[in-house]
Amino acid sequence: MEKNEEAQRDWKNLEPSLAVKIFLTALYSLILVLGIVGNGVTIHVAQLLRRNGYLQKNVTDHMVSLACSDLLVLLIGMPTELYSAIWCPFASSSGDVACKIYNFLFEACSYATVLNVATLSFERYLAICHPFRYKALSGGRTLKLLLSAWICSAVVALPLLVATGTEGYVPKGRQEAAQNLTFCTNLSQHWVMYRTSIFTAFILYLLILASVAFMCRAMISVLRAPMGPVESGPNGAQSRIPKHESARVKASRKQTILFLVLMVCSLLVCWMPNQIRRLMTAAVPKSAWTASYLTGYVKLHPVADTFFYLSSVLNPLLYNLSSRQFRSAFLQTLLCRLSLQHKNRRTLESSQASKSSGNTIRPLLRRSLDRIRMVTGDRSTPPSTAESQNPPNPTDRPPNADALISETQEDEIDKPTTLPNPNPN
Numbered sequence: 001m002e003k004n005e006e007a008q009r010d011w012k013n014l015e016p017s018l019a020v021k022i023f024l025t026a027l028y029s030l031i032l033v034l035g036i037v038g039n040g041v042t043i044h045v046a047q048l049l050r051r052n053g054y055l056q057k058n059v060t061d062h063m064v065s066l067a068c069s070d071l072l073v074l075l076i077g078m079p080t081e082l083y084s085a086i087w088c089p090f091a092s093s094s095g096d097v098a099c100k101i102y103n104f105l106f107e108a109c110s111y112a113t114v115l116n117v118a119t120l121s122f123e124r125y126l127a128i129c130h131p132f133r134y135k136a137l138s139g140g141r142t143l144k145l146l147l148s149a150w151i152c153s154a155v156v157a158l159p160l161l162v163a164t165g166t167e168g169y170v171p172k173g174r175q176e177a178a179q180n181l182t183f184c185t186n187l188s189q190h191w192v193m194y195r196t197s198i199f200t201a202f203i204l205y206l207l208i209l210a211s212v213a214f215m216c217r218a219m220i221s222v223l224r225a226p227m228g229p230v231e232s233g234p235n236g237a238q239s240r241i242p243k244h245e246s247a248r249v250k251a252s253r254k255q256t257i258l259f260l261v262l263m264v265c266s267l268l269v270c271w272m273p274n275q276i277r278r279l280m281t282a283a284v285p286k287s288a289w290t291a292s293y294l295t296g297y298v299k300l301h302p303v304a305d306t307f308f309y310l311s312s313v314l315n316p317l318l319y320n321l322s323s324r325q326f327r328s329a330f331l332q333t334l335l336c337r338l339s340l341q342h343k344n345r346r347t348l349e350s351s352q353a354s355k356s357s358g359n360t361i362r363p364l365l366r367r368s369l370d371r372i373r374m375v376t377g378d379r380s381t382p383p384s385t386a387e388s389q390n391p392p393n394p395t396d397r398p399p400n401a402d403a404l405i406s407e408t409q410e411d412e413i414d415k416p417t418t419l420p421n422p423n424p425n
Helices: 002-012 018-051 057-087 096-129 131-136 141-157 188-224 247-283 291-322 324-334 343-380 385-389 399-404 407-414
Strands: 164-168 182-186 227-232 238-242
Touching: 018 057, 018 291, 018 324, 057 096, 057 141, 057 291, 096 131, 096 141, 096 164, 096 182, 096 188, 096 247, 096 291, 141 188, 182 188, 182 247, 188 247, 247 291, 291 324
Parallel strands: none
Antiparallel strands: 164 182, 227 238
């Protein structure tokens, strides 16, 4: 009996102190609130920018999917981790089924975040580096990519439905586990499946980061080059992609690449401690853990979780850093002072302003030219009979006045602008 009590006391000594528990509770609560507010506002702002013509639908879908996966990670993981890892690390009263469902959902949502970053990078990579292929594949492409990402993340998490569950520590001299030493963990009888699942997920994580880094490098190279790479057209014709696009398009692409680079760095820094913790559980069976190994794992657990959940909070911050338009709409939404104007309405107003200024200048030009023509005509040749009978109208437009306004400028001034439906399907 004394040995059993001593064993339980050794386990209890691994729990953090009360001060540490209170600090981690406050920190986790702050991260949870910031994550919910940040990702919730991100979903609203992304849809708002799309309705007002500032974002394409495919980019908006990627942003919404990524924000949803981050929200699910925070809502599913943080309350459970706060209870099971901070306050009651060696007790589990949720039951075996709840433990399995939790591990499956948390793993699926976590890897959905990484795969959403990969699909966004792939689509931007095609649009910048292979525009002809990008247009040829445009037909529900974004929806298929996002659906594939979520299905793949569910497949990655599927083995945890079998390999995890509640398992207790059985002290020597007893036939059953002590209730206060029962926790949600990997099951000993499915050790090989659990180990394979963890190592496979880790390799997938590294491959995704390496692929996104490669695509970002390729996109940066294309944007820096004066001419794009040779691309095959639909009929097999070879042509180079001109890189003298408008400043707005180029700035938008640079913002996307900046976001992806920052995202890869955040996933590398914030996910790596958690991946090391997971690899510790898969490298050595629990029955072979030494006291120092267990102590290192318990101390690493809250640190790894904190960094892991920070990655879900950083995504809205990265959007704000990489896009001035998103930052403006984000702050306006937080302050409940939304004054975002439709992009075409802004174009229409600027066009009308240019047209009104042009209308005030044209009569002055016409009068000046008419006077010059009349004075020149009077000095050079006497007026003909027809001219004397029909004097020139000072309001008529002289033939040479058209040379002062190019066709392109006149088209921009006189061309009507049509506002699209504010709620496109």
